[in-house]
Amino acid sequence: xxxxxxxxxxxxxxxxxxxxxxxxxxxxxxxxxxxxxxxxxxxxxxxxxxxxxxxxxxxxxxxxxxxxxxxxxxxxxxxxxxxxxxxxxxxxxxxxxxxxxxxxxxxxxxxxxxxxxxxxxxxxxxxxx
Numbered sequence: 001x002x003x004x005x006x007x008x009x010x011x012x013x014x015x016x017x018x019x020x021x022x023x024x025x026x027x028x029x030x031x032x033x034x035x036x037x038x039x040x041x042x043x044x045x046x047x048x049x050x051x052x053x054x055x056x057x058x059x060x061x062x063x064x065x066x067x068x069x070x071x072x073x074x075x076x077x078x079x080x081x082x083x084x085x086x087x088x089x090x091x092x093x094x095x096x097x098x099x100x101x102x103x104x105x106x107x108x109x110x111x112x113x114x115x116x117x118x119x120x121x122x123x124x125x126x127x128x129x
Contacts, residue, residue: 003096003109012116015091016124030121032083037121040077040093043070044114051107059102067107071097091117 003011020028047066054063071094078088088094096113100106 001092002099003113005109005112008109008113009116012091012113013120016117016120018090019087020124028124030124032087032121034118034121036077036081036084037087037118040074041114041118043073044111047107048111051104054104057104059104059107064102067097067100 016030019030019032021031022028047063047070050066051059051063054060059067074088074094074097078085078094093110093114096110100110
């Protein structure tokens with residue numbers, strides 16, 4: 001499945017909803033902490049700051065290499081903690097990073113998806129640690 005500008009917000013909301021677990025008191029929580037998801041977003045944002053200033057529609061080799069490194073870092077974080085692994089698996093972010101290729105528009109859409117994930121994680125009350 002590919003992200004699209006028409007579906008990324010709904011996709012993010014659905015994924016975050018699927019990560020919720022019901023607690024004994026009937027409320028829900030998401031096991032992955034806000035800080036963990038924000039750590040991933042900060043890696044993406046660092047790249048975004050360079051991509052946004054890149055002229056043209058294709059990304060240069062340096063940026064493409066950094067995107068591949070982002071994929072590696074996300075995989076590493078997923079390997080360190082089960083809640084991150086579940087988040088990465090359900091959000092399909094590793095697949096979406098692969099789909100960026102050298103297209104600026106694909107990267108910007110991925111950034112929007114990550115921002116939507118953070119927003120819905122907060123909306124549906126993920127842990128704040």
